[in-house]
Amino acid sequence: MSWSVRLGGYILAAALLLAGHPALAEKRVALVIGNSAYQNVPPLTNPANDGAVMTATFKNAGFDVVDYRRDLTARETRRALRDFADAARDADIAVVYYAGHGMEVEGANYLIPIDARLERDTDVYDETLSLDRILVAVEPAKKLRLVILDACRDNPFTRNMQRTVATRSLGRGLAKVEPTSPNTLVAYSAKAGSTAQDGDGKNSPFTLALSRHIATPGLDVRKAFGFVRDEVLKATGNRQEPFVYGSLGGEDMPLVPGVPRVVTQMPVAPVANPQADMRRDYELAMQVGNKGALNAFLAQYPDGFYASLAKLQLEKLTAEDNRNAAAEKARVTEAERARLVAEGARKDTLVKAEAEAKAAEQARLAAEKANQLAQQQAAEAEKKRAEQQVAAVDNPRAATSPSAPAAAPDKGPQVASLSPAAQPADLAKSVQLELRRVGCLTEDADGDWGSASRRSLSQFNRYAGTRLDTQAASADALQAIKLKQARVCPLVCQQGYKSDGDRCSRIVCAEGSFVNDDNECEKRREKKPVAKRGQDEEDVPSRRRARAEPSLPLPNPGAGVGVGAGIGVGGLGIGVGAAPSFAKPQTQAARPAKSTGQIYCDAYLCRAVRPGCRLEYRGGGGPGNNASVEVCN
Numbered sequence: 001m002s003w004s005v006r007l008g009g010y011i012l013a014a015a016l017l018l019a020g021h022p023a024l025a026e027k028r029v030a031l032v033i034g035n036s037a038y039q040n041v042p043p044l045t046n047p048a049n050d051g052a053v054m055t056a057t058f059k060n061a062g063f064d065v066v067d068y069r070r071d072l073t074a075r076e077t078r079r080a081l082r083d084f085a086d087a088a089r090d091a092d093i094a095v096v097y098y099a100g101h102g103m104e105v106e107g108a109n110y111l112i113p114i115d116a117r118l119e120r121d122t123d124v125y126d127e128t129l130s131l132d133r134i135l136v137a138v139e140p141a142k143k144l145r146l147v148i149l150d151a152c153r154d155n156p157f158t159r160n161m162q163r164t165v166a167t168r169s170l171g172r173g174l175a176k177v178e179p180t181s182p183n184t185l186v187a188y189s190a191k192a193g194s195t196a197q198d199g200d201g202k203n204s205p206f207t208l209a210l211s212r213h214i215a216t217p218g219l220d221v222r223k224a225f226g227f228v229r230d231e232v233l234k235a236t237g238n239r240q241e242p243f244v245y246g247s248l249g250g251e252d253m254p255l256v257p258g259v260p261r262v263v264t265q266m267p268v269a270p271v272a273n274p275q276a277d278m279r280r281d282y283e284l285a286m287q288v289g290n291k292g293a294l295n296a297f298l299a300q301y302p303d304g305f306y307a308s309l310a311k312l313q314l315e316k317l318t319a320e321d322n323r324n325a326a327a328e329k330a331r332v333t334e335a336e337r338a339r340l341v342a343e344g345a346r347k348d349t350l351v352k353a354e355a356e357a358k359a360a361e362q363a364r365l366a367a368e369k370a371n372q373l374a375q376q377q378a379a380e381a382e383k384k385r386a387e388q389q390v391a392a393v394d395n396p397r398a399a400t401s402p403s404a405p406a407a408a409p410d411k412g413p414q415v416a417s418l419s420p421a422a423q424p425a426d427l428a429k430s431v432q433l434e435l436r437r438v439g440c441l442t443e444d445a446d447g448d449w450g451s452a453s454r455r456s457l458s459q460f461n462r463y464a465g466t467r468l469d470t471q472a473a474s475a476d477a478l479q480a481i482k483l484k485q486a487r488v489c490p491l492v493c494q495q496g497y498k499s500d501g502d503r504c505s506r507i508v509c510a511e512g513s514f515v516n517d518d519n520e521c522e523k524r525r526e527k528k529p530v531a532k533r534g535q536d537e538e539d540v541p542s543r544r545r546a547r548a549e550p551s552l553p554l555p556n557p558g559a560g561v562g563v564g565a566g567i568g569v570g571g572l573g574i575g576v577g578a579a580p581s582f583a584k585p586q587t588q589a590a591r592p593a594k595s596t597g598q599i600y601c602d603a604y605l606c607r608a609v610r611p612g613c614r615l616e617y618r619g620g621g622g623p624g625n626n627a628s629v630e631v632c633n
Contacts, residue, residue, distance in 0.1 A: 035100030047099035094141035102151030218258020319374035
């Protein structure tokens with residue numbers, strides 16, 4: 001054999017080898033983060049162990065780059081993501097695995113570094129990293145972008161976190177996410193709105209199941225997560241259900257390529273089951289739950305039972321988008337009308353604004369009715385599909401009959417449907433969020449329909465005039481609350497605070513006033529002056545001096561002649577002098593003088609002899625004559 005023939009054989013063998021190993025040239029990179037040593041809350045045990053297990057899993061799977069970072073601060077996390085984004089620029093598959101604390105705020109998800117304090121709800125924006133930042137790090141990958149979050153634990157930061165805005169919601173677990181980049185999957189250890197369990201061992205149930213299935217050679221990543229879901233549900237007694245968000249194409253996408261097989265004969269084609277394939281693809285589209293996935297399903301399956309279901313689901317999403325748009329337009333037009341009224345605009349301008357606001361409100365009501373009808377039709381269709389699947393399981397022959405709309409479930413991993421009946425916790429959380437929006441619920445929207453939720457729905461019934469059942473969350477309650485565009489329940493503030501829009505503000509009174517029991521500003525009373533001992537006589541009121549003055553006039557000692565009486569030889573004689581005059585009352589009391597004890601009487605009265613005077617008997621007496629005379633020195 002010549003060297004040229006031998007060289008040609010080598011080239012052919014190399015070509016066949018490369019053809020049988022299409023994934024050998026693919027570059028796969030992974031970043032693993034395990035946060036256990038939290039500085040301001042109790043530390044976690046499992047994340048560091050889980051990170052070590054996943055690091056070994058990716059290394060054994062043949063990944064080109066496996067970067068394991070443990071107990072990262074916020075600054076170190078940002079630097080690790082930046083370095084990983086550089087490694088993923090020429091990669092085909094990029095994976096980020098995170099274990100630690102995470103939380104939801106206003107529908108957005110955040111991963112919490114070990115140095116976070118989170119004293120206020122607004123600190124989340126400064127001290128944590130959003131899930132969008134993680135998605136940016138894996139975005140350069142060409143074929144598959146995968147983010148795995150074992151961060152749905154019970155969050156201890158929310159217990160002492162100060163709320164700056166009463167209506168800001170802090171969710172339980174993580175919120176549902178819809179990746180915008182193609183070929184992107186986000187896997188949660190527990191579905192949106194629920195928490196995951198750490199388990200009794202060194203690793204969480206989710207990570208243990210993940211390490212067993214995610215790196216199976218040739219196994220599509222979606223089926224791998226299906227096996228993980230089944231195993232976690234079994235291990236936790238159906239209390240924890242992992243979930244996957246995002247969409248991939250129709251081809252299998254394994255993390256580890258399968259072992260190539262040498263084909264020695266023509267393979268026998270398996271018996272096709274179009275109904276089973278259609279059902280599986282429909283459930284995958286429902287798991288993604290957006291218009292793009294449903295439109296892709298209809299492009300592949302334009303006719304049939306599942307196509308009709310997909311069209312109803314698409315109409316439901318469209319009706320919901322129309323309702324949101326109409327509600328926003330009604331809000332904007334009403335705000336514009338109120339602004340014009342406040343500014344005193346011209347009459348024709350106000351008439352035009354009122355007409356636009358009325359038309360927008362009518363459009364909103366019509367969109368709301370259309371949305372309710374679409375929701376009802378989609379729910380009834382899903383209920384019918386579930387009943388037919390149960391019937392197919394109970395009666396396998398019915399599944400193979402020509403009239404059967406769907407085949408019996410296969411033995412592969414089942415993907416959970418996103419119908420409202422399958423997710424009561426999500427429905428309860430949606431009702432709680434709406435109750436918070438209209439001011440009837442002050443607790444967190446955690447999906448647990450307890451006494452606080454029942455009490456808040458009773459408040460809504462009272463002020464909205466409805467008769468909704470408060471024992472459980474229902475679709476009717478959700479739709480009734482969504483119809484209210486403004487606050488329904490009044491804002492109740494504590495003593496010393498007043499309502500200011502959607503929050504309570506402290507009452508500030510002017511200087512010299514205070515807040516009384518009626519939450520009103522009241523002026524303080526001035527203290528009356530108190531008299532003190534030792535004050536001068538000039539400070540005593542004049543009425544006190546008046547009480548010390550005599551109330552009866554006294555006769556003037558210097559006017560008139562005294563009247564005397566005496567007994568003489570000729571008998572009794574009475575002397576009468578001139579009429580006495582009375583002195584003007586004195587303003588000051590006279591100093592008391594020593595009395596003589598003698599009494600002087602005349603024709604008019606009797607009185608005491610004045611001090612310094614005496615009586616002298618002159619004799620005589622009788623009518624008109626005084627026997628004694630008052631003599632003064």
